[in-house]
Amino acid sequence: MLLSLCILVLNVFAQKHNADSAVKVMQAQEDSTLRAAMHADSVRIKREFAFKMKVAKVQPSIIYPVLNAGQFSGIVPVKDRTEIPDTNMDYKLLFEISFSNPDSIVKEINTGLVEVARVINLHVASGIPLKRIFPVIVFHGGGIKVVTNNTYYKEHFKIENPNIKVINQLSDLGARFIVCGQSMAYGEIKKEMFLPQVKVSLTAQTVLTSYQLKGYVKNTIQQ
Numbered sequence: 553m554l555l556s557l558c559i560l561v562l563n564v565f566a567q568k569h570n571a572d573s574a575v576k577v578m579q580a581q582e583d584s585t586l587r588a589a590m591h592a593d594s595v596r597i598k599r600e601f602a603f604k605m606k607v608a609k610v611q612p613s614i615i616y617p618v619l620n621a622g623q624f625s626g627i628v629p630v631k632d633r634t635e636i637p638d639t640n641m642d643y644k645l646l647f648e649i650s651f652s653n654p655d656s657i658v659k660e661i662n663t664g665l666v667e668v669a670r671v672i673n674l675h676v677a678s679g680i681p682l683k684r685i686f687p688v689i690v691f692h693g694g695g696i697k698v699v700t701n702n703t704y705y706k707e708h709f710k711i712e713n714p715n716i717k718v719i720n721q722l723s724d725l726g727a728r729f730i731v732c733g734q735s736m737a738y739g740e741i742k743k744e745m746f747l748p749q750v751k752v753s754l755t756a757q758t759v760l761t762s763y764q765l766k767g768y769v770k771n772t773i774q775q
Contacts, residue, residue, distance in 0.1 A: 617676040618669075618725070621661050621718045625669035627677050639679050644686045645671065646768035648760060650693035651775040658709050662698045664773040665689075665718050671771065672725070682725060688763055689722070692732035692756035696741060699729055704745040716747065723749045732756035 614626035649664035657663075668689060675685055691699055697708075698715050705713040719729065730751045736742070743752055753759045764770055 615673075615677070617673045618682065619673060619718065619721055621666045621669035624663075625666045625673060627670065627673050629677065637675075637678050637680060639681065639684070642684050642686060643675055643680055644763075644766070644768040645675075645688070646760065646763045646770045647671075647687065647689045648756070648770065648772045649689060649691050649695040649698065652694045652697040659711055659714055661718055662695075662715050663775065664695065665698065665715055665722075667771075667773045668722065668727075669718060672722075685725070686768075687722065687725065687727040688730065688759075688768060689727060690730050690732070690756050690759050690763075692735045694739075696731045696735045696739060696746075699731060699747050699750045700741065700745050701747055704741070719747060719749070730756075730759050732759075 610628050611623065613628055614623065615629060616626050619625055647664070647668050649662070649668075651664065652658075653660060653662055668687065672685060672687065676682060697704075699719060700713060702712045702716070705711060723729070728751065729747070729749055730753050731746060733752055733754045735756070736752070746752075760770065
């Protein structure tokens with residue numbers, strides 16, 4: 553009887569010791585994870601500020617040959633270039649945008665459209681005539697919200713669509729805007745909710761493949 557009681561007590565102490573050890577291990581893992589996360593955040597913040605400092609240094613020299621969609625649509629002139637593009641060619645540019653801005657910057661121009669403006673500015677600054685540049689912009693996924701009208705934007709974001717000015721400027725340059733019908737169905741966005749210059753396709757996939765087969769160079773823009 554006494555032996556059984558001793559064994560029981562030892563088992564209880566052993567279980568408590570194991571539980572305490574497990575808790576300590578988990579606490580150590582939590583501390584390690586938190587330190588790693590803090591370090592990652594610190595590295596990210598340092599990189600962001602380093603990039604902002606670089607932007608600030610080149611900002612005085614930035615130009616906007618055609619479109620001004622914010623500072624990141626501008627380009628830095630380069631003197632004494634030794635590689636010059638053929639200015640007699642047609643430049644068929646196919647852009648793919650599959651995201652809308654996050655809520656934190658919903659009032660700003662879509663970063664995908666900013667990149668479209670930057671690429672066109674780069675081509676023009678390189679000496680390529682505007683009449684030789686043919687942009688086609690394909691929207692799918694969350695990106696279809698970018699080309700919706702003010703009625704839709706006010707209903708969903710409580711503001712007017714900040715992209716309309718740039719879209720109109722691109723439209724004046726002959727850009728084509730095409731949205732994915734599959735994304736429309738899943739996003740519950742009807743045709744009448746889009747800006748008038750927007751075309752609707754069954755799917756973005758056939759637009760992307762067909763235009764590439766026509767010689768367009770695809771630019772997938774990441775968020």
